[in-house]
Amino acid sequence: MIALSGFAMAALGHAHPPAAEAAWQPPPDPYPSTYKPSPAPAIVLTGATILDGTGKRIEAGDLVLADGRVQAIGRAVARPANALVIDARGKWITPGIIDVHTHLGVYTLPQTSLDAEASDVTELHDPDASDTWVEHAVRAADPAFSHALAAGVTTLQILPGSSALFGGRSVIVKPIPANTIAAMKFPGAPQGLKMACGANPKQEFAGRHELNSRQGEMARMREALVEAEEWRHEDRADRHHGHGPHRGPPDDDLKEQTLALVLDGKMPVHIHCYRSDDMARMIDLSHEFGFRISAFHHAAEAYKIAPLLVSEGICVAGWPDWWGFKPEAEDSIRENIAFVDAAGGCAMVHSDIPILGEHLNLEAAKAMAAGRRTGLSIPPERAIRWLTSNPARALALDDRIGRLAPGYNADVVLWSGDPFSVYSKPEKVIIDGAVVLDASVPRRPSDFELGRSILSVRP
Amino acid sequence: MRLLSLLALLISATPAVAGVTAVTGATVWTMTQPQPVKDATILIDKGRIVSVKAHGSVPPDAVEIRAGRRIVTPALVDAATQIGLGEVGGIAEERRGGVSSGPLGAAFSVAYGFDPDDQAVRQARADGVGWAMVYPDESASAPFDGMTSLVRLGRSEAAVERPKAALVVTIAGTQASRVGGSTAAAWQLLRNALDEAKAYRPGTNGGAPRDQLLNHLDVEALKPVLSGAIPLIVNCDRLADIRQAIALARDYRLKMLIFGGAEAWAVAPELARAHIPVILDPLDTLPDSYDRLGVRPDAAALLHKAGVDLAFSVSAQGIYRSWDAGPSMREGAGLAVAAGLPYEVALGAITSSAARVLGLAPTAGTLEPGAAADLVIWDGDPLEPSSAPVLVMIDGEKVSPVTRQTLLRDRYAPHR
Numbered sequence: 001m002i003a004l005s006g007f008a009m010a011a012l013g014h015a016h017p018p019a020a021e022a023a024w025q026p027p028p029d030p031y032p033s034t035y036k037p038s039p040a041p042a043i044v045l046t047g048a049t050i051l052d053g054t055g056k057r058i059e060a061g062d063l064v065l066a067d068g069r070v071q072a073i074g075r076a077v078a079r080p081a082n083a084l085v086i087d088a089r090g091k092w093i094t095p096g097i098i099d100v101h102t103h104l105g106v107y108t109l110p111q112t113s114l115d116a117e118a119s120d121v122t123e124l125h126d127p128d129a130s131d132t133w134v135e136h137a138v139r140a141a142d143p144a145f146s147h148a149l150a151a152g153v154t155t156l157q158i159l160p161g162s163s164a165l166f167g168g169r170s171v172i173v174k175p176i177p178a179n180t181i182a183a184m185k186f187p188g189a190p191q192g193l194k195m196a197c198g199a200n201p202k203q204e205f206a207g208r209h210e211l212n213s214r215q216g217e218m219a220r221m222r223e224a225l226v227e228a229e230e231w232r233h234e235d236r237a238d239r240h241h242g243h244g245p246h247r248g249p250p251d252d253d254l255k256e257q258t259l260a261l262v263l264d265g266k267m268p269v270h271i272h273c274y275r276s277d278d279m280a281r282m283i284d285l286s287h288e289f290g291f292r293i294s295a296f297h298h299a300a301e302a303y304k305i306a307p308l309l310v311s312e313g314i315c316v317a318g319w320p321d322w323w324g325f326k327p328e329a330e331d332s333i334r335e336n337i338a339f340v341d342a343a344g345g346c347a348m349v350h351s352d353i354p355i356l357g358e359h360l361n362l363e364a365a366k367a368m369a370a371g372r373r374t375g376l377s378i379p380p381e382r383a384i385r386w387l388t389s390n391p392a393r394a395l396a397l398d399d400r401i402g403r404l405a406p407g408y409n410a411d412v413v414l415w416s417g418d419p420f421s422v423y424s425k426p427e428k429v430i431i432d433g434a435v436v437l438d439a440s441v442p443r444r445p446s447d448f449e450l451g452r453s454i455l456s457v458r459p
Numbered sequence: 460m461r462l463l464s465l466l467a468l469l470i471s472a473t474p475a476v477a478g479v480t481a482v483t484g485a486t487v488w489t490m491t492q493p494q495p496v497k498d499a500t501i502l503i504d505k506g507r508i509v510s511v512k513a514h515g516s517v518p519p520d521a522v523e524i525r526a527g528r529r530i531v532t533p534a535l536v537d538a539a540t541q542i543g544l545g546e547v548g549g550i551a552e553e554r555r556g557g558v559s560s561g562p563l564g565a566a567f568s569v570a571y572g573f574d575p576d577d578q579a580v581r582q583a584r585a586d587g588v589g590w591a592m593v594y595p596d597e598s599a600s601a602p603f604d605g606m607t608s609l610v611r612l613g614r615s616e617a618a619v620e621r622p623k624a625a626l627v628v629t630i631a632g633t634q635a636s637r638v639g640g641s642t643a644a645a646w647q648l649l650r651n652a653l654d655e656a657k658a659y660r661p662g663t664n665g666g667a668p669r670d671q672l673l674n675h676l677d678v679e680a681l682k683p684v685l686s687g688a689i690p691l692i693v694n695c696d697r698l699a700d701i702r703q704a705i706a707l708a709r710d711y712r713l714k715m716l717i718f719g720g721a722e723a724w725a726v727a728p729e730l731a732r733a734h735i736p737v738i739l740d741p742l743d744t745l746p747d748s749y750d751r752l753g754v755r756p757d758a759a760a761l762l763h764k765a766g767v768d769l770a771f772s773v774s775a776q777g778i779y780r781s782w783d784a785g786p787s788m789r790e791g792a793g794l795a796v797a798a799g800l801p802y803e804v805a806l807g808a809i810t811s812s813a814a815r816v817l818g819l820a821p822t823a824g825t826l827e828p829g830a831a832a833d834l835v836i837w838d839g840d841p842l843e844p845s846s847a848p849v850l851v852m853i854d855g856e857k858v859s860p861v862t863r864q865t866l867l868r869d870r871y872a873p874h875r
Contacts, residue, residue: 143745
């Protein structure tokens with residue numbers, strides 16, 4: 001079936017508060033995408049080992065792409081005339097990798113002391129930065145985007161950081177060379193809301209008399225959600241009584257607008273949480289206010305509460321082997337991702353720092369291998385979900401990306417071999433049916449690289 | 460002949476077995492031969508390698524461990540790690556590897572802060588690390604970070620073997636605010652420090668010149684660096700700074716290592732001529748500071764081609780250096796192979812050549828006769844990040860695979 005977005009389905013399942021009244025409608029995106037897919041001929045990749053992104057594996061399979069979409073997948077499928085045929089025998093094909101947690105373009109490379117003084121990762125004047133949109137800070141020329149693309153990443157979420165309780169709105173982009181964020185912005189992708197619990201916000205704001213405890217964090221979150229809830233009802237009442245048919249939301253209600261979208265189930269919520277008790281508290285908060293959590297990020301102790309996360313339908317994004325670097329991460333284990341997966345959960349592998357976004361296939365390989373060593377059966381076609389269909393679901397884009405099925409966006413990686421091997425590399429990366437990276441063609445230097453002496457030294 | 464299966468060895472908590480041990484059927488990288496010995500028998504006696512022979516016979520009284528064609532390598536040698544300097548990260552009072560204030564600079568040694576009971580030490584040993592050079596964070600007297608310690612991850616306990624194994628200085632734009640405001644000042648202060656150490660005569664009544672910048676602790680600590688008894692490790696990435704380092708080694712006749720070395724490939728022949736090895740991070744190929752604009756994935760291959768000795772240490776913004784020392788080194792070595800470095804050289808950069816770079820005994824990091832029987836039986840290609848040890852042996856005795864991590868794993872493993 002062409003799936004409804006998992007997020008939309010779940011939002012229907014949690015129909016609270018009553019949706020009988022016309023909810024406040026957000027204005028059309030005032031910062032619209034200008035992304036245009038590159039024109040491309042029909043492409044047929046033949047004879048590959050194909051992992052479809054949902055758990056299926058096809059040996060010696062063909063994949064047909066045209067008009068930006070997957071047209072057919074399988075063995076001996078019909079090929080359109082005039083298609084570009086790519087011999088993929090001995091190679092592997094996966095959906096484009098989706099990195100559900102990055103700070104590319106705001107944690108911009110190279111980092112400098114200017115970033116240390118005032119970073120674009122998170123606005124930190126207030127623990128509630130839900131009025132901020134991270135896309136308003138993204139540097140399109142961050143060299144990490146081209147590295148991510150070369151590593152097979154075709155969609156990524158740029159999230160604000162974890163120092164604010166409400167970090168602001170995320171943006172979903174395609175890591176293509178561009179000079180504006182609008183040209184990279186995934187058309188029609190919903191923004192997410194970044195939230196954070198635990199150590200980071202309380203330590204960030206402890207010195208500023210804003211909050212300095214976990215209970216303080218909860219109080220500030222509840223306060224903001226109560227205000228947003230009231231705002232929604234007031235707004236509806238105004239509409240109902242005809243106070244200015246097009247008056248629109250007042251200018252100073254930007255925070256409430258964001259949280260109203262969350263309460264209406266229209267904005268996926270991504271929460272930075274490490275500890276099991278922190279995650280459980282956030283779940284209780286979501287029940288109190290009737291919103292749904294799309295994913296916990298980092299989630300070091302997710303394996304301890306896997307059944308709860310599964311029953312709530314919350315995805316979990318983690319590293320395969322980060323632990324110990326702070327008290328909240330002390331109990332993270334290498335099997336975390338695999339144990340969530342084994343419980344039936346929506347497991348994901350994320351990068352968070354730019355360099356890991358260059359090796360998400362290996363990050364998943366480590367998590368897969370750790371699970372296998374405990375006796376779990378995790379073939380590659382299962383593990384690839386952690387980088388494809390599962391993050392697509394967390395981003396509410398699972399009706400468009402994350403799997404190779406007819407009608408889905410033609411986001412594809414052609415790997416030189418098993419994508420979970422350190423020796424394999426993406427040979428071609430295809431976005432919306434166009435080859436946007438061909439590893440056999442020298443990459444045009446970016447503006448950033450142009451004219452740097454060290455980059456013109458021939459070894 | 461007593462036959463122990465790998466599984467039995469893993470499950471049993473039996474004490475060390477006396478007598479000869481034979482690891483059979485293994486594919487063994489001795490690191491003294493360019494290719495692995497296939498179907499090899501490794502004979503081990505009194506904690507040392509006796510022999511590694513293809514189809515070698517097993518003495519009747521030996522305990523046999525069947526490796527089942529698995530790959531065996533020497534235990535890993537980590538050329539730069541921070542294990543043992545904190546039970547957990549992110550807490551000021553658990554940072555035991557630096558000097559945040561006070562007079563200690565070059566004289567500071569991490570040996571006094573190293574705790575063999577830290578969970579990261581036990582994890583590193585279970586992950587197959589046999590030797591580690593533990594390096595300091597920073598001191599209050601930049602550019603000096605202080606002295607590294609060479610740590611032996613013994614079967615039951617890790618111990619500092621050389622408390623002052625090398626002196627680390629960091630020359631980086633990001634660190635420059637701590638000293639004179641620039642890397643230019645850092646180099647001049649470093650040269651001045653070496654000059655002061657040269658002129659310093661301990662025990663003389665006149666003492667040091669009145670305007671000497673270094674206190675007696677730090678100036679004395681520089682003596683073994685000047686004599687070449689221990690190397691100076693220069694932590695820097697920028698080509699201009701690497702050239703400065705080469706000049707410094709030449710001017711003061713220092714034994715030197717470059718740590719970092721993102722742009723070192725651009726002067727690879729000069730480094731080779733000066734016998735300056737590089738401790739490189741093959742994972743981090745992003746220009747994350749202006750010092751590292753020239754970083755490239757084939758840096759290891761280029762350095763090797765020019766004849767530069769290599770060791771690997773992988774950072775991931777510092778986290779792997781303390782918390783995943785073993786697996787991250789292997790991943791870095793695998794990535795270096797993917798970028799053109801010969802396999803045996805990459806394996807050497809985390810075993811034999813790392814040992815050489817650190818000045819360990821000539822047999823360290825190898826499985827040649829007479830070497831300590833420090834080895835790992837792997838469940839796959841050791842340079843694949845998905846592989847892991849099946850059995851780790853140090854001094855011929857099995858290392859416990861149990862860590863806090865595995866205990867948590869076993870407590871929460873899903874029912875199957």
